[in-house]
Amino acid sequence: MPIAKSDSELQHALSTLNAYIDSHNLRHTAEREEIVAFLHTHPGHFDADELFAMMKDEGLSISRMSVYNTLELLVKCQLAVRHHFGGGAAKYEKQSPSGQHFHRICTQCGAVKEFTDKKLLRALMKKEFTAFTPSAFSFYVYGTCKNCMKKQQNNQPTKTNKDKS
Amino acid sequence: MPIAKSDSELQHALSTLNAYIDSHNLRHTAEREEIVAFLHTHPGHFDADELFAMMKDEGLSISRMSVYNTLELLVKCQLAVRHHFGGGAAKYEKQSPSGQHFHRICTQCGAVKEFTDKKLLRALMKKEFTAFTPSAFSFYVYGTCKNCMKKQQNNQPTKTNKDKS
DNA sequence: TTTACTGCAAATATTTTGCAATATC
DNA sequence: GATATTGCAAAATATTTGCAGTAAA
Numbered sequence: 001m002p003i004a005k006s007d008s009e010l011q012h013a014l015s016t017l018n019a020y021i022d023s024h025n026l027r028h029t030a031e032r033e034e035i036v037a038f039l040h041t042h043p044g045h046f047d048a049d050e051l052f053a054m055m056k057d058e059g060l061s062i063s064r065m066s067v068y069n070t071l072e073l074l075v076k077c078q079l080a081v082r083h084h085f086g087g088g089a090a091k092y093e094k095q096s097p098s099g100q101h102f103h104r105i106c107t108q109c110g111a112v113k114e115f116t117d118k119k120l121l122r123a124l125m126k127k128e129f130t131a132f133t134p135s136a137f138s139f140y141v142y143g144t145c146k147n148c149m150k151k152q153q154n155n156q157p158t159k160t161n162k163d164k165s
Numbered sequence: 166m167p168i169a170k171s172d173s174e175l176q177h178a179l180s181t182l183n184a185y186i187d188s189h190n191l192r193h194t195a196e197r198e199e200i201v202a203f204l205h206t207h208p209g210h211f212d213a214d215e216l217f218a219m220m221k222d223e224g225l226s227i228s229r230m231s232v233y234n235t236l237e238l239l240v241k242c243q244l245a246v247r248h249h250f251g252g253g254a255a256k257y258e259k260q261s262p263s264g265q266h267f268h269r270i271c272t273q274c275g276a277v278k279e280f281t282d283k284k285l286l287r288a289l290m291k292k293e294f295t296a297f298t299p300s301a302f303s304f305y306v307y308g309t310c311k312n313c314m315k316k317q318q319n320n321q322p323t324k325t326n327k328d329k330s
Numbered sequence: 331t332t333t334a335c336t337g338c339a340a341a342t343a344t345t346t347t348g349c350a351a352t353a354t355c
Numbered sequence: 356g357a358t359a360t361t362g363c364a365a366a367a368t369a370t371t372t373g374c375a376g377t378a379a380a
Contacts, residue, residue: 027334027379049369063337068370076272084249088345089369104297107241115294123288129280131311132269138307141292143299192354192359214344228362233345253370254344 009096010040013079020077031066036079039094045112047089078135085140086110095136102139108148174261175205178244185242196231201244204259210277212254243300250305251275260301267304273313 013036021028038055046054052067071092074080083091085105100121101114124137178201186193203220211219217232236257239245248256250270265286266279289302 025334025380029335029379031336047369065337065371066335069335084255090249104294104299106297107300113297117288117292120285120288120292123282123285127282127285127306129269129306129308132271132278132306132308133314134269134306134308135272136307138303138305140303141294141297141299142301142303143294143297146296149298190355190359194354194360196361212344230346230362231360234360 007040010037013040013094016077016079017074020073026073029066031062032070032073034060034062035067035070036074039074039080039092043094045083045085045091045093047091049089051092081136081138083138085112102141104141104143106145106148107142108144108151111145113145172205175202178205178259181242181244182239185238191238196227197235197238199225199227200232200235201239204239204245204257208259210248210250210256210258212256214254216257246301246303248303250277265302267306269306269308271310271313272307273309273316276310278310 014033017032017036018028020026021032034055035051038051038058038060042054048068048071049064051071052062052064055062055067071080071082075082075092079095080092081095083093083103085091085103101116102120103112104115105112120139124139127134179198182197182201183193185191186197199220200216203216203223203225207219213233213236214229216236217227217229220227220232236245236247240247240257244260245257246260248258248268250256250268266281267285268277269280270277285304289304292299
């Protein structure tokens with residue numbers, strides 16, 4: 001499995017994975033490393049099934065169950081974050097310690113967009129908890145995007161708006 | 166349907182509901198008002214099925230489908246917030262404009278606890294978006310609670326003695 | 331050799347959809 | 356009277372579980 005260039009972030013992720021595996025008496029498998037590597041070359045949000053399909057498409061040999069299992073494992077060792085944006089399946093994305101970001105979600109059309117905010121991030125990092133050790137966070141702002149705002153203004157009450165997705 | 170005391174917050178919620186219903190050419194139904202009232206007398210997080218069961222238990226006449234439908238409606242008119250804490254069903258809670266709070270979630274045992282933080286809230290309120298009108302937010306901090314931290318320390322891997330730390 | 335993991339299939343859990351009956355406007 | 360909504364049942368989704376075969380330690 002040739003790994004591209006000097007991807008130190010991937011190397012670090014693999015170390016974290018292996019450390020977790022060792023310290024929990026789990027086993028090193030090709031599937032686990034492959035999923036970590038795949039997430040690092042494919043940024044974005046995926047649900048387990050999408051990830052499974054994409055990996056199959058790229059010719060990797062893996063089962064849906066291993067994807068489910070491994071994603072859960074990666075969340076536990078903080079290499080991935082699980083999101084539940086909308087209705088359907090849980091979405092996973094690589095945890096990138098360097099580029100923390102938030103998500104804003106349009107409640108009308110379901111669009112998810114990432115954003116960053118230094119002040120917010122700073123306030124967040126400073127926050128201290130008692131009897132709790134934080135390891136990750138998810139911050140979602142719900143609202144209406146520009147497009148849907150326009151629609152809303154034009155679409156004065158007349159018909160049923162059964163917008164989907 | 167006798168409503169307790171001068172619950173101005175409930176009254177306000179019902180006004181919001183009715184305004185939304187009117188402006189979207191929907192219909193006023195007993196079920197919708199009942200669910201709003203129920204949420205106001207039962208603080209906490211519930212999934213649709215739990216809410217359905219609780220309402221049935223209290224002798225209310227309602228169907229599971231109306232609960233699903235109405236909760237979705239309440240999210241749209243910002244009277245409720247939908248959370249996806251862990252694995253299972255989506256949880257709903259009443260949106261209380263006065264007492265915004267955050268959630269911290271133990272990734273080991275799944276326990277959800279609310280917390281507040283004025284600085285964080287202030288940073289949040291100040292945040293301005295371009296091409297997006299925010300209406301609500303959810304902020305989840307994932308980590309390990311005290312109990313699970315203890316367990317983790319006790320449960321050292323049996324075979325190899327990697328204890329020292 | 332032991333047993334964790336994979337991977338398939340079946341079972342569960344959650345939400346959505348179709349539709350007849352009902353209630354709102 | 357027109358049609359949005361209810362409520363039931365069935366279908367569609369998403370995830371978990373059981374188990375035999377495989378592979379890591």
